Amino acid sequence: GAVVSQHPSWVICKSGTSVKIECRSLDFQATTMFWYRQFPKQSLMLMATSNEGSKATYEQGVEKDKFLINHASLTLSTLTVTSAHPEDSSFYICSAPRGIYEQYFGPGTRLTVT
Amino acid sequence: AQSVTQPDIHITVSEGASLELRCNYSYGATPYLFWYVQSPGQGLQLLLKYFSGDTLVQGIKGFEAEFKRSQSSFNLRKPSVHWSDAAEYFCAVGPYSGGGADGLTFGKGTHLIIQP
Numbered sequence: 001g002a003v004v005s006q007h008p009s010w011v012i013c014k015s016g017t018s019v020k021i022e023c024r025s026l027d028f029q030a031t032t033m034f035w036y037r038q039f040p041k042q043s044l045m046l047m048a049t050s051n052e053g054s055k056a057t058y059e060q061g062v063e064k065d066k067f068l069i070n071h072a073s074l075t076l077s078t079l080t081v082t083s084a085h086p087e088d089s090s091f092y093i094c095s096a097p098r099g100i101y102e103q104y105f106g107p108g109t110r111l112t113v114t
Numbered sequence: 115a116q117s118v119t120q121p122d123i124h125i126t127v128s129e130g131a132s133l134e135l136r137c138n139y140s141y142g143a144t145p146y147l148f149w150y151v152q153s154p155g156q157g158l159q160l161l162l163k164y165f166s167g168d169t170l171v172q173g174i175k176g177f178e179a180e181f182k183r184s185q186s187s188f189n190l191r192k193p194s195v196h197w198s199d200a201a202e203y204f205c206a207v208g209p210y211s212g213g214g215a216d217g218l219t220f221g222k223g224t225h226l227i228i229q230p
Contacts, residue, residue, distance in 0.1 A: 004157065009155075034217045034218075036217075036220075041123075041222075041223075042222060042223075043118075043204070043220040043221055043222040043223060044158075044204070044218075044220045045220075046217035046218065046219070049217060059217075093157070093158070095158075102160065102163075103160075103218065104157070105150075105157040105158040105159075106157050107155060107156055107157045108157065
């Protein structure tokens with residue numbers, strides 16, 4: 001079946017630094033990918049839609065200058081958390097659609113900002 | 115705005131017993147409905163989905179769900195749970211867009227605990 005990978009699976013960074021998270025579709029192409037954020041014991045919240053060849057679209061309340069998204073190719077989207085702060089610590093999950101409204105989710109990246 | 119409510123945060127079931135996880139949605143049009151399972155260290159796995167047609171949907175791992183439009187519900191069921199079913203379960207809704215790509219709205223999840 002279709003597989004989506006994320007790298008890294010876990011990252012710790014210091015406050016004020018930037019962190020890049022990669023999302024790859026391993027055996028299919030995805031012109032669109034989605035980025036979600038999940039707080040402990042909480043639901044997944046859609047942050048933004050990554051579009052190959054155009055700008056990402058962000059959900060209301062998500063700071064686009066803080067969460068930079070680049071859809072570098074048909075199999076790769078990256079999320080960069082800029083000037084990270086402890087409140088950005090969270091679990092970030094990407095997904096890529098394939099077929100008739102089927103989305104494949106990556107395993108997630110746990111970000112801890114100290 | 116669309117929303118999904120999973121009223122049970124935790125559910126404990128004995129192995130071999132039946133299971134029902136509740137999901138209610140609010141959506142102004144015809145929704146796509148999904149159930150996903152999340153295990154530690156693994157991505158969300160799709161159990162089943164409903165677009166239209168037969169309101170009783172069969173999924174993987176012996177799960178099924180029934181869409182009830184009058185109750186705005188999409189409850190997940192399994193007749194006999196196994197210890198390996200212990201995980202977090204999420205109900206989600208998406209807009210009807212003819213198979214196009216749209217982000218999903220998730221419920222807060224139900225943590226399923228299996229007692230031996």
